[in-house]
Amino acid sequence: MLRVKGVRSVVPFGTDETIYSQVVTEYSSMLLRLACTRLGSTVDAEDAVQETFLRLLTARPAFRDREHEKAWLIRTTLQRASDIRRKAERKRSVPLEAVAETAAPDKDGELLSAVRALPEKYSAPVHLHYYEGYSIKEIAKLLGLPAATVGTRLARGRERLRQMLKEEER
Amino acid sequence: MNQDDYRRAFDTLSFSADFQERTADLLQKRARELEKECDKMTFGKTKKLAVLIAACIALLAVSVSAAVMLLSPSEVAVEAGQPLLAEAFQNPDAISINETVESGEFSITMLGLVSGKNLDVLNQNLDAAHTYAVLALRCLDGTPLENQTFDFMRYTMTPLVSGCAPTAVNNWTLNATAQGIAVDGVYYYLLDTESIEMFADRTVYMAFYEGMAPNNDIFTLAEDGSISFTEDFEGVQALFTLPLDPAKADPDAADAFIADTGLTG
Numbered sequence: 001m002l003r004v005k006g007v008r009s010v011v012p013f014g015t016d017e018t019i020y021s022q023v024v025t026e027y028s029s030m031l032l033r034l035a036c037t038r039l040g041s042t043v044d045a046e047d048a049v050q051e052t053f054l055r056l057l058t059a060r061p062a063f064r065d066r067e068h069e070k071a072w073l074i075r076t077t078l079q080r081a082s083d084i085r086r087k088a089e090r091k092r093s094v095p096l097e098a099v100a101e102t103a104a105p106d107k108d109g110e111l112l113s114a115v116r117a118l119p120e121k122y123s124a125p126v127h128l129h130y131y132e133g134y135s136i137k138e139i140a141k142l143l144g145l146p147a148a149t150v151g152t153r154l155a156r157g158r159e160r161l162r163q164m165l166k167e168e169e170r
Numbered sequence: 171m172n173q174d175d176y177r178r179a180f181d182t183l184s185f186s187a188d189f190q191e192r193t194a195d196l197l198q199k200r201a202r203e204l205e206k207e208c209d210k211m212t213f214g215k216t217k218k219l220a221v222l223i224a225a226c227i228a229l230l231a232v233s234v235s236a237a238v239m240l241l242s243p244s245e246v247a248v249e250a251g252q253p254l255l256a257e258a259f260q261n262p263d264a265i266s267i268n269e270t271v272e273s274g275e276f277s278i279t280m281l282g283l284v285s286g287k288n289l290d291v292l293n294q295n296l297d298a299a300h301t302y303a304v305l306a307l308r309c310l311d312g313t314p315l316e317n318q319t320f321d322f323m324r325y326t327m328t329p330l331v332s333g334c335a336p337t338a339v340n341n342w343t344l345n346a347t348a349q350g351i352a353v354d355g356v357y358y359y360l361l362d363t364e365s366i367e368m369f370a371d372r373t374v375y376m377a378f379y380e381g382m383a384p385n386n387d388i389f390t391l392a393e394d395g396s397i398s399f400t401e402d403f404e405g406v407q408a409l410f411t412l413p414l415d416p417a418k419a420d421p422d423a424a425d426a427f428i429a430d431t432g433l434t435g
Contacts, residue, residue, distance in 0.1 A: 130176035
């Protein structure tokens, strides 16, 4: 396999301001939905993605290519979303299940709830495969994991989702 | 569940209509603030440095370059917002190098490195170990290097492995990212790559040079496997040998990695 040897790209610090709009336009939609695999609130997802972009600005990582940049954004978004979720769980007094019950979700809502209920290590591969259409090999590169691990997590995540949705139907 | 069901469920999510505009504005505002903060800091620090240098010349008769104190790798990690990494650099497993090469207008110091899992606060879910290396760059004439003006992309910091073509094992194939931070006129590179410990039974180098991806115009691979800069390469250059622990080598993983690159020469 020939890997990219060529040009690095980087979001320059304090230079052309239009680059921020370009990065935000290009990645927001994907990152917001990805954050929602870990967060029940779209407002929290927006916070996670905004923090990710701010981190990109202040950390100024240098990227090998666009895929590398995308992988960094995906991993950072997932990490930020996990942080927000953990903080919220520490504060929450009402159990998650109780909230879910009162919401009485429809079929789409059930699926979203099921994805969020997955262990984090399963939900990211599931989402990147089912929503973004990435192959196992591509997901492995994006998440920095061996392809075999991604394959296993995807299969287990899919199976757990299937079971959860089956239980919902009963 | 099929892909259509999944996509439809996630497409029902609705986000703020002005999210993108708001976020781009926030980034632009923050970028301007950072620019101002850096200007202020540089001004203040330059004055302090001038006083320090004057005092050194008058009282201690030491050179300007010797008066510049370098941050430790741990302090660089703190500056980079990486507390776990900062801690790791203080562990006995961390390797301190502190070797300096002068090339072109620069003094290039390889400070140290550390390898381990989950040391990056942003990538806590990584299963694989990474290697983090810190290098310091300063101008020989004492001109401070600054975030705003230093051309980070002009230089490359990359591991190389003896016996392996520089095109096969390098920053790019090791999925490395580099971060640059200027502190008190010294520019620090913090490199994060897939762990290079698997190559520890070979000579492993850290190269810093003017240019992009390694190629045969920049490096030469001798018959005994050693790597050096080509005689014709005139850019800024430094090549450090990393004292890795051979006991940590994983020859099978190293061979698999090289085979996976599909690049041998």
